[in-house]
Amino acid sequence: MSTPPPQNTGFPHRHLLGIEGLSSTEITLLLDLSDAYVEINRSADKKRNHLSGRTLINLFFETSTRTRTSFELAAKRLGADVINISVSDSAIKKGETLLDTAMTLNAMHADVLVVRHPFSGGVTLLSQKVNCAVINAGDGSHEHPTQALLDAVTIRRRKGRLEGLRVAICGDVAHSRVARSNIHLLNTMGASVRVVGPPTLVPGQIGRLGVEVFHDMRKGIKDCDIVMMLRLQSERMHGAFVPSIREYFHFWGLDYAKLAEAKPDALIMHPGPMNRGVEIDSEVADDMGRSLIREQVEMGVAVRMACLEILTRIRTNGAPVPGPVT
Numbered sequence: 568m569s570t571p572p573p574q575n576t577g578f579p580h581r582h583l584l585g586i587e588g589l590s591s592t593e594i595t596l597l598l599d600l601s602d603a604y605v606e607i608n609r610s611a612d613k614k615r616n617h618l619s620g621r622t623l624i625n626l627f628f629e630t631s632t633r634t635r636t637s638f639e640l641a642a643k644r645l646g647a648d649v650i651n652i653s654v655s656d657s658a659i660k661k662g663e664t665l666l667d668t669a670m671t672l673n674a675m676h677a678d679v680l681v682v683r684h685p686f687s688g689g690v691t692l693l694s695q696k697v698n699c700a701v702i703n704a705g706d707g708s709h710e711h712p713t714q715a716l717l718d719a720v721t722i723r724r725r726k727g728r729l730e731g732l733r734v735a736i737c738g739d740v741a742h743s744r745v746a747r748s749n750i751h752l753l754n755t756m757g758a759s760v761r762v763v764g765p766p767t768l769v770p771g772q773i774g775r776l777g778v779e780v781f782h783d784m785r786k787g788i789k790d791c792d793i794v795m796m797l798r799l800q801s802e803r804m805h806g807a808f809v810p811s812i813r814e815y816f817h818f819w820g821l822d823y824a825k826l827a828e829a830k831p832d833a834l835i836m837h838p839g840p841m842n843r844g845v846e847i848d849s850e851v852a853d854d855m856g857r858s859l860i861r862e863q864v865e866m867g868v869a870v871r872m873a874c875l876e877i878l879t880r881i882r883t884n885g886a887p888v889p890g891p892v893t
């Protein structure tokens with residue numbers, strides 16, 4: 568069923584399924600609103616009522632700490648009721664399909680469904696069957712839009728801009744939805760993106776997304792403003808992609824020796840969860856002068872508040888609520 572997109576919000580989309588296809592104006596709108604929420608979150612009075620009376624359901628088919636918690640916190644700070652469903656205690660364990668589960672939740676009049684699913688495209692499929700807003704909290708190795716938005720807010724607050732920055736995305740690019748969403752966002756916003764990793768972990772076609780590919784870590788991060796590390800996602804690997812963890816760290820792990828190739832004021836990022844001593848040296852990760860990892864987590868709540876506000880504005884503005892699912 569296709570429903571008319573929201574009007575008059577500056578964000579003419581019913582769902583947030585990916586960064587691909589969003590314009591720089593739409594991305595800037597979300598980043599600016601997130602910035603405002605950062606200030607609210609740092610004040611004593613964090614509560615707002617934009618989502619008062621609304622229900623958000625977190626539907627996670629994969630594990631999550633930061634993403635699920637920050638969506639919950641974001642929704643509660645905006646006054647919504649929140650339900651968390653994880654696969655381990657749902658009817659999915661009894662054989663129910665993804666779509667039947669979604670239809671069930673839809674029938675309970677949820678206003679927003681936040682979905683994480685191991686299948687690339689699974690969240691888009693689900694969004695076509697429900698009449699509430701759907702946010703992709705990560706689908707397979709496809710997209711994780713709110714992660715890219717929170718990374719962008721973090722970078723923009725530190726560097727003052729995205730345009731013209733040189734960003735290296737390093738490590739397990741092949742299995743990373745974070746990499747793909749970041750590539751789309753950074754390209755759209757005028758940054759120049761490099762992808763750095765061993766040939767086994769960098770898809771052959773990735774250059775088509777408008778990135779420069781490097782198979783040598785030192786060359787790849789040379790003169791970069793931002794070094795974004797990715798977790799080695801062994802849960803998505805079938806077979807051996809790296810010879811051993813020790814060798815992986817030796818060649819691809821971010822330590823001070825490799826970091827010296829980047830710009831002297833280069834900043835380090837990681838979406839978490841981190842594998843210390845695998846893709847990143849512990850000391851580098853904890854370097855308060857260079858590492859933005861904690862700030863990324865803080866920005867996550869603000870970005871999710873902004874996304875929830877934008878996607879539910881349509882209904883507060885009195886625009887038509889889409890009809891029932893057929």
Ligand code: NCD
Nearest residue numbers: 633634705711798838839840
């Ligand atoms: C990422 C994810 O789930 O894609 N984590 C997150 O949301 N912060 C990255 C990862 O799992 O490595």
